[in-house]
Amino acid sequence: MNYNLPENIVEILNKNQRTQDSTHNNLIREDGYVPPTNELFIDAITALSMGKNILLKGPTGAGKTKLAETLSHLFHQPMFSINCSVDLDAESLMGFKTLAYEDEKQVIKFVPGPVTSAMKDGSFLYIDEINMAKPETLPLINGTLDYRRTVTNPFTNEVITAKKGFNVIAAINEGYIGTVPLNEALKNRFIVIDVPYLQGDQLKELIKSNTRLTDKTMIDLFTTLSADLIHAVDQGKLAEDAASIRALLDACDLSVVIPPKRAILRSIIDKLEEDREKEFVENLAETLF
Structure with a gap:
């Protein structure tokens, strides 16, 4: 070496x-x-x-x-x-x-x-x-x-x-x-x-170590949201930006202070260009949170 x-x-x-x-x-x-x-x-x-x-x-x-x-x-x-x-x-x-x-x-x-x-x-x-x-x-x-x-x-x-x-x-x-x-x-x-998107236990570990979010239930919900977003990207329903792990971590941080749906709005939804994509992610957030 x-x-x-x-x-x-x-x-x-x-x-x-x-x-x-x-x-x-x-x-x-x-x-x-x-x-x-x-x-x-x-x-x-x-x-x-x-x-x-x-x-x-x-x-x-x-x-x-x-x-x-x-x-x-x-x-x-x-x-x-x-x-x-x-x-x-x-x-x-x-x-x-x-x-x-x-x-x-x-x-x-x-x-x-x-x-x-x-x-x-x-x-x-x-x-x-x-x-x-x-x-x-x-x-x-x-x-x-x-x-x-x-x-x-x-x-x-x-x-x-x-x-x-x-x-x-x-x-x-x-x-x-x-x-x-x-x-x-x-x-x-x-x-x-x-370098693929992190999912499952690895993503949970990342959220715990890199954000202020400590509530286990909320961490599980954000992990599920990420999996749903990645699946939608794979199906061509969303642009790759929607499944950004960086944006998800921002949402986790904000959710410690503001409601999670609003945290997702600021960190993920408002970055999307198309109304149909925004509505899709809004529906996911509404279902989970």
């Missing part, structure tokens, strides 16, 4: 992958991400420990960013982030030149971007919504994603070779407006980890 992993990770990797042991549960409580299966966590940790890049694929609000943050914490690695958009350009990735003063003289300085900083520090680089970037932008960093681990800075002509510990975690939401399919050359540089 390329990293000196903390003992708790080594222990998890050495255990049977189907075992839900106490070490695993402690890891969940300590770091905030609740994996739906042991295998998801183990596979992501294994890939990173071997120096491979991982691509987290899943619906919005499923916890991809939280998983990336948790992995960064477990590896004791700082993480530089890139939020992709159609405006992403070389300067956003590599950095930019600016005027500065040294000893009362004006000089040109280069301010490093997240790719440059992560490579030189030997840190993690997180690329969020990687399929939002223009296809012509990302090939600039192809060399950072394969065995070369090098890139030529177009602004300084410096050839940067990543320090040991550098690795890339990217996240993707497929099928959203403004996204484009990843080309095969880019996709082949990643190990793909599918």
Whole structure:
């Protein structure tokens, strides 16, 4: 392995992958991400420990960013982030030149971007919504994603070779407006980890550890609501945003102070665009609460 992993990770990797042991549960409580299966966590940790890049694929609000943050914490690695958009350009990735003063003289300085900083520090680089970037932008960093681990800075002509510990975690939401399919050359540089919505006991654990809600009956009701929303998304009745775990946790928090139906209205329903979707979720909330 390329990293000196903390003992708790080594222990998890050495255990049977189907075992839900106490070490695993402690890891969940300590770091905030609740994996739906042991295998998801183990596979992501294994890939990173071997120096491979991982691509987290899943619906919005499923916890991809939280998983990336948790992995960064477990590896004791700082993480530089890139939020992709159609405006992403070389300067956003590599950095930019600016005027500065040294000893009362004006000089040109280069301010490093997240790719440059992560490579030189030997840190993690997180690329969020990687399929939002223009296809012509990302090939600039192809060399950072394969065995070369090098890139030529177009602004300084410096050839940067990543320090040991550098690795890339990217996240993707497929099928959203403004996204484009990843080309095969880019996709082949990643190990793909599918991050589904949390459900059942894992979701209950997340609600307990990440919200102010403590009432068991209410936690059960919100877990049921989430399952119903996910089922409706699968059937094409709702947009994926309606089943966002992030939005559900907000509703759980608000329900400690305001009525749950109003909490659901503010956190979930009012974010939806279509009246039929709003009415559908309102009916679910009315039935459960």
